[in-house]
Amino acid sequence: MAITRLPDVFPAHLRRVIWATIALQSVLLVVLGILLWGAGVGWLQMVVYFLLPVAVLQIFAFIIIGKYALEPLDFLSRTVTQISDHPHSTTPPNLNGTRHERTGFKLMVDTIYQRSSQSQASTPAVDETDAALQATVLNTLPGGVIALNQERKVIYANKLAPVMTNSKGEHVILLDFPPNGSLEAWLNMVESSEVHAMKKWSGVQTAAPGASDRRVFDIIASYEKNATGGADTIIMLFDQTQHYSVAEESLDFMALAAHELRGPITVIRGYLDILRPELEPSLSDDQRVLFDRLDVSSSRLSGYIGNILNAAKFDRRHLKLHLREERLTDIYQLVADDLALRASTQNRLIAVAFPDNLPTVAADRNSLSEVIGNFVDNAIKYSREGGQINVTAAVDGNNVRFSVQDYGVGMPGSVVSGLFGKFYRSHRSKHTVSGTGLGLYISKAIIESHGGQVGVTSTEGEGSTFSFSVPTYASVKDKLLASDAENEGIIETSSGWIKNHSMYRG
Amino acid sequence: MPAIKTILIIEDDRFIGEMYQRSLRQAGYEVDWAVTGRDGARAAISKPYDLILLDIMLPETQGDVVLDVLRGDVDKIPSSRVIVLTNFDQDDEARKTLQQKVDGYLIKADITPRKLIDIISQMATVH
Numbered sequence: 001m002a003i004t005r006l007p008d009v010f011p012a013h014l015r016r017v018i019w020a021t022i023a024l025q026s027v028l029l030v031v032l033g034i035l036l037w038g039a040g041v042g043w044l045q046m047v048v049y050f051l052l053p054v055a056v057l058q059i060f061a062f063i064i065i066g067k068y069a070l071e072p073l074d075f076l077s078r079t080v081t082q083i084s085d086h087p088h089s090t091t092p093p094n095l096n097g098t099r100h101e102r103t104g105f106k107l108m109v110d111t112i113y114q115r116s117s118q119s120q121a122s123t124p125a126v127d128e129t130d131a132a133l134q135a136t137v138l139n140t141l142p143g144g145v146i147a148l149n150q151e152r153k154v155i156y157a158n159k160l161a162p163v164m165t166n167s168k169g170e171h172v173i174l175l176d177f178p179p180n181g182s183l184e185a186w187l188n189m190v191e192s193s194e195v196h197a198m199k200k201w202s203g204v205q206t207a208a209p210g211a212s213d214r215r216v217f218d219i220i221a222s223y224e225k226n227a228t229g230g231a232d233t234i235i236m237l238f239d240q241t242q243h244y245s246v247a248e249e250s251l252d253f254m255a256l257a258a259h260e261l262r263g264p265i266t267v268i269r270g271y272l273d274i275l276r277p278e279l280e281p282s283l284s285d286d287q288r289v290l291f292d293r294l295d296v297s298s299s300r301l302s303g304y305i306g307n308i309l310n311a312a313k314f315d316r317r318h319l320k321l322h323l324r325e326e327r328l329t330d331i332y333q334l335v336a337d338d339l340a341l342r343a344s345t346q347n348r349l350i351a352v353a354f355p356d357n358l359p360t361v362a363a364d365r366n367s368l369s370e371v372i373g374n375f376v377d378n379a380i381k382y383s384r385e386g387g388q389i390n391v392t393a394a395v396d397g398n399n400v401r402f403s404v405q406d407y408g409v410g411m412p413g414s415v416v417s418g419l420f421g422k423f424y425r426s427h428r429s430k431h432t433v434s435g436t437g438l439g440l441y442i443s444k445a446i447i448e449s450h451g452g453q454v455g456v457t458s459t460e461g462e463g464s465t466f467s468f469s470v471p472t473y474a475s476v477k478d479k480l481l482a483s484d485a486e487n488e489g490i491i492e493t494s495s496g497w498i499k500n501h502s503m504y505r506g
Numbered sequence: 507m508p509a510i511k512t513i514l515i516i517e518d519d520r521f522i523g524e525m526y527q528r529s530l531r532q533a534g535y536e537v538d539w540a541v542t543g544r545d546g547a548r549a550a551i552s553k554p555y556d557l558i559l560l561d562i563m564l565p566e567t568q569g570d571v572v573l574d575v576l577r578g579d580v581d582k583i584p585s586s587r588v589i590v591l592t593n594f595d596q597d598d599e600a601r602k603t604l605q606q607k608v609d610g611y612l613i614k615a616d617i618t619p620r621k622l623i624d625i626i627s628q629m630a631t632v633h
Binding site for chain 2: 259262263265266267269270271272273274302305306309313497499
């Protein structure tokens with residue numbers, strides 16, 4: 001059968017070569033055997049002195065010749081696959097060693113890439129312009145364009161691109177990428193493993209909200225190894241300041257309102273805290289349940305306020321985490337009683353099972369306890385009466401993964417994809433389940449600021465599992481020790497800090 | 507530092523002031539409560555309190571001004587410890603300034619009276 005996919009060509013050829021080699025070798029050995037037998041050589045002598053050495057020599061010869069003949073073919077095949085439009089999972093050939101420069105294979109592969117990008121670059125849909133007009137078109141585009149060379153220096157930026165020249169005469173891109181998804185991090189990744197790649201970012205700002213000439217862009221960057229003219233990276237920016245300012249203004253308003261809510265919530269929580277023990281001896285069981293509900297609701301309200309204020313801080317890049325060595329079990333203890341009470345007042349059961357000997361993690365205990373609170377609170381809200389919620393943790397490479405599993409309503413895939421977005425409320429739960437739509441947004445932001453990741457799996461009607469992973473302390477210790485000396489002696493409490501205090505150390 | 511026995515609350519909100527006064531007295535502390543920044547500063551200088559709980563958003567004389575008066579160039583309350591109790595978040599710069607002058611910074615909405623008493627009793631054993 002004819003081969004129709006480019007990525008299959010080389011593997012098929014390799015198989016043919018191997019089979020042909022085996023067949024040829026077998027025929028040679030049989031012929032040699034017949035000749036020796038005719039000459040009267042005994043079987044044992046024939047095998048030991050002739051056939052076995054010849055077979056071994058042949059195998060070595062084929063391996064060496066095969067390697068030299070097949071390796072360039074493999075490079076060529078992978079290079080051609082890379083520049084083709086065929087879908088594939090083939091990696092580009094790695095030709096970084098000096099050997100490949102000496103043999104000229106690198107030159108061969110680079111030439112193919114170059115010709116390919118030239119042919120792509122030189123075939124616009126319509127082109128009846130000269131260079132001057134092209135420059136005008138670029139400059140009057142309703143969006144920014146920036147080109148970077150191999151050294152990641154800005155070699156072109158049009159009028160709308162947020163690029164500034166600093167005092168040293170260097171061109172600097174004024175974009176505040178999210179902490180763990182910067183342009184640089186992406187380029188580091190693709191330069192080592194891709195020939196061409198593309199990435200999108202949404203809502204990247206030039207400065208924190210409040211700055212007078214602040215703009216917010218949606219961005220597409222494309223990378224082309226050894227591109228024509230040296231512009232390996234092209235960045236296109238679409239000014240979406242207006243679009244994002246609506247969401248920002250609502251968050252600003254909410255943050256303002258949340259600050260105001262803190263006063264009354266202080267009084268409500270404080271008086272509950274005082275009243276409960278004073279009245280305890282005379283309370284009936286029914287009344288205790290009512291007090292529990294008051295406690296749960298006021299602490300939940302407090303959590304919502306925390307989410308709103310944290311989200312507003314995060315958007316302004318003011319959310320500062322203070323990472324230090326922590327045990328996940330201790331962090332869970334900060335919120336365990338509150339969550340257990342929330343669960344029991346709503347007839348849910350939380351089953352906590354942390355394995356012994358979990359390694360310590362690098363965490364900001366306040367923020368991480370808020371994430372845990374958000375995950376478990378969601379599981380309570382979206383599970384069924386009497387449902388169980390499993391809270392577990394496990395080692396996952398250099399990370400510790402924390403998971404919250406419920407057997408509740410679950411979600412279809414279409415809902416899962418937008419779940420961690422700002423103000424996201426599923427259309428189905430919008431009117432039936434309370435919340436700000438910020439809990440998962442800020443949780444994701446907090447976890448990613450830890451250098452970790454959030455994840456969710458869900459089956460509609462069966463339940464969901466939300467998880468996050470954060471780096472073990474051992475894996476990031478050196479980096480932390482270098483950067484965190486200034487916070488020595490300050491112990492963060494669940495809401496603030498106290499100097500030289502042993503509390504909450506766990 | 508001696509164990510904490512006497513506490514001064516500087517807090518303009520009557521509900522919140524009464525709340526701390528009542529719970530701290532029940533926990534066995536000797537508590538005075540000043541409603542304005544000026545009264546608070548005066549009280550703090552006139553009597554060596556073991557601990558001062560200071561609100562920041564106060565009418566007329568704000569908490570940071572009180573702090574300047576008490577712990578500006580000269581430390582007029584060397585035997586007192588100060589915890590700022592507020593509902594306003596601090597930025598990093600304000601935090602650095604505060605860390606020079608006070609022993610703690612707590613968000614009122616998240617620190618219930620019982621938690622506050624825990625923290626104070628811990629401070630007493632650590633120092």
